[in-house]
Amino acid sequence: MIDIKLIEAQPARFKEAARTKKFDVDIDRLLEVYDELKTLRQKVQDIATEKNRIGKAVPKMAEQQRKQAIAELSEFKEQEQKYDERIKELEPQFEELMLLVPQPAGDDVPVGEDDTENVEIRREGQIRKFDFKPKDHIELGTALDIIDVERGVKLSGTRNYFLKGDGALLHWAVLRFSLEHMKAKGYVPLMVPLLVRDEAMRGTAYYPGGEDQAYRMEKDELNLVGTAEVPLTAYHMGEILQKEQLPAKYVSMSSCFRREAGAAGKDTYGLYRIHQFDKVEQVVVCENDEQESDKYHAEILHNSEEVLQALELPYRVVNVCTGDLGRGQIKKFDIETWMPSRENYCETHSASKFGEFQSRRMNLRYKDTESKKNIFCHTLNNTVIASPRVLIPILELYQNADGSVTVPKVLRPYMGKDRITR
RNA sequence: GGAGCAGUGGCAGAGUGGUUGAUUGCGACGGUCUUGAAAACCGUUGUGCCGUAAGGCACCGGGGGUUCGAAUCCCUCCUGCUCCGCCA
Numbered sequence: 001m002i003d004i005k006l007i008e009a010q011p012a013r014f015k016e017a018a019r020t021k022k023f024d025v026d027i028d029r030l031l032e033v034y035d036e037l038k039t040l041r042q043k044v045q046d047i048a049t050e051k052n053r054i055g056k057a058v059p060k061m062a063e064q065q066r067k068q069a070i071a072e073l074s075e076f077k078e079q080e081q082k083y084d085e086r087i088k089e090l091e092p093q094f095e096e097l098m099l100l101v102p103q104p105a106g107d108d109v110p111v112g113e114d115d116t117e118n119v120e121i122r123r124e125g126q127i128r129k130f131d132f133k134p135k136d137h138i139e140l141g142t143a144l145d146i147i148d149v150e151r152g153v154k155l156s157g158t159r160n161y162f163l164k165g166d167g168a169l170l171h172w173a174v175l176r177f178s179l180e181h182m183k184a185k186g187y188v189p190l191m192v193p194l195l196v197r198d199e200a201m202r203g204t205a206y207y208p209g210g211e212d213q214a215y216r217m218e219k220d221e222l223n224l225v226g227t228a229e230v231p232l233t234a235y236h237m238g239e240i241l242q243k244e245q246l247p248a249k250y251v252s253m254s255s256c257f258r259r260e261a262g263a264a265g266k267d268t269y270g271l272y273r274i275h276q277f278d279k280v281e282q283v284v285v286c287e288n289d290e291q292e293s294d295k296y297h298a299e300i301l302h303n304s305e306e307v308l309q310a311l312e313l314p315y316r317v318v319n320v321c322t323g324d325l326g327r328g329q330i331k332k333f334d335i336e337t338w339m340p341s342r343e344n345y346c347e348t349h350s351a352s353k354f355g356e357f358q359s360r361r362m363n364l365r366y367k368d369t370e371s372k373k374n375i376f377c378h379t380l381n382n383t384v385i386a387s388p389r390v391l392i393p394i395l396e397l398y399q400n401a402d403g404s405v406t407v408p409k410v411l412r413p414y415m416g417k418d419r420i421t422r
Numbered sequence: 423g424g425a426g427c428a429g430u431g432g433c434a435g436a437g438u439g440g441u442u443g444a445u446u447g448c449g450a451c452g453g454u455c456u457u458g459a460a461a462a463c464c465g466u467u468g469u470g471c472c473g474u475a476a477g478g479c480a481c482c483g484g485g486g487g488u489u490c491g492a493a494u495c496c497c498u499c500c501u502g503c504u505c506c507g508c509c510a
Contacts, residue, residue, distance in 0.1 A: 042472065045479045052479085055491055059440050066490090073490040240469095374469075 001360040002101045004034055017104035020111055020322040025100040033094045040083050040090070047080045099208055103357045105322045106331040112321030118334065119321065124305070125314030127338050128397050135403070136341030137395040138270045141167060143403055144422055147271070147388075158268070159260060159275045163388060166420045170394070170407070171278065171387045173414035178280040178307050178385035179253050185303060187251035187282055192231035194254060195222040200234040203362030205328040205354075212261040228252035229381045232283040234362055240374050241366040247286040247296060251384065254279060271388040272339075272346070280384035285377045287366065288356060293378045297353045300382035301333050304349045307385055310410045313393050314338040316345050328357035335383075340396040348390055351382035 007014050008031060015027050054069055054076075061069060110119045141147025146167025152160035163171050183189055201207040201223050206214065215224040225231060232250045241248070256279050267273035282303060284296040301317070308315050320332040331353045336345035356376035359365065365374040398406045405420040412418050 038472085041479090045472065048479060051490085056441050058490065070490040077490075 001098055001357065002103060003360070004098065007031065007101060008034070013104060014101055017102050021102045021105065021325055021327070022113075022323050023100065023102045023327055025097060025102070027101070030094070030097040030101070033090050033097065037087065037090050037094060040087050044080055044083050044087070047076050047083075051076050051080075096208075099202065099361070100327075102327045103330055103355065105325055105329075106353075108319070109325065109331050110319055110321040111323075113323040115320075115324045117321045118318040118324060121317045121319055121333070123314070123316040124309065125312065125338075127314050128340070130340075132401040134340055134396060134399060136270065137392045140395050140399055140403065140405060144405065144420055146170070146420065149270075156275070159273065161271060161274060161388075166415070166417075167391075169415055170391060170411065170420070173407075173411040174311070174385050174387050174390055174394070175253050175278055175280055176414050177310070177410055179251065181307055181310070182251040182280065182282055182303065182384055185249075187249040190228075190232060190235065190250050190252045192228050192235075192252050192254055194225050194231070194257070195220070196225055196230055196234070197222060199362075200230050200237065201225075203234050203237055203364075204230045204358055205326065205361060206230065209327065213259050215257050215259055224257040225254070226258045227256050227279060228254040228281040229283060232281060233285070233358055233379050233381065236285060236364050236377075237362040239364060241285075241364075241377070243287070243366055243369050246366055246377070247284050247292070250283045250285075252281050252283075254281070256386075270341070271392060272342070274388070277386060277388060279386040281381060282384050283379065283381045285359075285364070285379050288375045288378055293353055293355060293380065296380050297331065297333075297351060300380055301335075301351045304335060304351065304382055304384055308335065308337065308348075311390075311394065311408050313390075313397065315348070320350075326352070328354050330355050330357075337390065337393045338397070339392050341392070346392075348386060348393075349383040352380060354379045354381075 002014065007027065011027050011031060018025050018027070051073060054073055058066060058069055058073075110117065112118065135143075138147060138149065142149075144166070146163065146165050148162040148164055149160075152162050179189065195217060198207060198221065201210070201214065206226070210226075214226060216222070217224070231254075232252050235250065236248070255276060257276055258274075260273055260275060263273060282300050284300060286292045286296050305315075305317070315335050315337040318334050318336060320329075320334055325332055329352045333351040334347050335349035335351070337348040338344075339346045355378055358379045359376040364377050364379070366377055367373075368375050394408060395405055398408060400406060403422070407415050407418050407420060
């Protein structure tokens with residue numbers, strides 16, 4: 001959410017942000033509603049002042065005087081009710097519009113329509129050249145009996161799967177390795193609730209807008225999270241933190257659930273786009289300071305790169321363009337890992353910088369020691385590893401001519417073997 | 423799921439319809455005293471909104487209602503606790 005005063009001061013800036021980010025919001029209407037609300041609130045306040053003044057004297061009045069005063073107060077009350085009605089009409093409109101205003105992208109974010117215009121920053125690692133015809137991860141996984149899509153679909157429909165034997169173990173190995181990597185860096189591990197209230201979804205800016213992407217438990221009015229970012233960031237929702245608590249760094253390993261509505265026919269093959277997966281996620285809550293925010297943005301990007309480097313996977317980092325940014329993101333680095341079967345670098349990580357956008361929505365603040373003011377925090381998050389998506393490059397890049405798969409060095413302690421064979 | 427109790431300022435804890443934004447204690451901060459510290463004493467100590475300011479308004483878990491007037495009465499939701507039932 002954006003400070004209404006900023007919108008008031010520079011409406012053009014937010015119209016432009018909506019345009020380049022491809023979000024639709026009527027800024028003019030928002031300001032209209034706000035102006036009317038302000039006027040009405042002032043009127044109601046003036047009436048309240050008058051009512052309080054008279055009301056205070058009532059108990060001391062003589063009977064005759066009192067009757068007169070009470071009659072007068074009734075009139076005020078009627079006026080007040082008239083204004084209140086209109087306010088109650090406008091407030092929900094105001095809230096709704098406010099939730100839709102996008103955060104302008106940072107100055108160093110490329111302007112572009114969609115993900116094809118994201119700008120590559122750098123590449124790391126060598127792409128493997130095969131001296132045999134490589135298989136894709138489904139061919140490999142099916143032959144090795146470690147991936148079973150058919151039975152996943154039998155039980156749960158399309159985009160569902162089983163991981164079996166070494167497949168399941170490999171999945172847990174990358175997660176465990178990544179979690180421990182973050183733990184060693186001082187990130188506090190949290191085991192989080194995966195069913196959350198609408199408040200948490202709104203606070204992290206998944207709602208409004210992302211309702212179709214989430215599974216919702218209608219009976220209980222709870223939502224299955226699509227990422228641990230939601231509970232991790234909303235952990236301190238509504239709180240006023242001490243400055244010493246910042247930066248708060250959290251890491252979680254959790255299942256993630258996505259309906260993938262509107263993605264019908266897209267990425268239907270394999271384990272790339274699926275309804276349920278597991279992810280290690282990192283979240284930083286820091287002071288309201290641009291430099292601090294940038295520092296932690298670089299840090300969380302670096303943390304994830306270290307994991308990919310440890311796994312010896314080739315990847316590239318891209319600066320995500322305006323058209324591909326979320327409503328609240330100031331800036332986003334995606335890490336795309338090389339996937340042989342897709343003959344491309346594909347998104348495996350997404351490092352977002354939100355400024356105070358999420359904090360405002362969830363009323364997350366800290367007490368500034370100097371000014372004694374309560375200030376909105378900054379929030380950031382990044383994937384540490386998401387599996388089974390990352391199993392695609394692992395299986396495909398580590399495959400051998402005989403159909404076996406070498407286990408990446410850092411995962412061997414978790415697997416207890418260095419090769420997956422039939 | 424059934425029955426009951428509770429939710430007040432950083433914490434503890436008063437307040438059951440009228441100058442109560444809220445007694446008091448602790449904590450914290452400032453000051454006096456002291457070589458220093460402790461003790462003692464004095465003072466300050468919630469948040470949001472409107473306003474250049476003076477000042478005003480709102481908030482006693484959330485929302486709604488009764489009333490001229492509500493922390494105090496009513497409804498509803500949320501949260502916590504106790505007992506019973508069920509259960510990985």
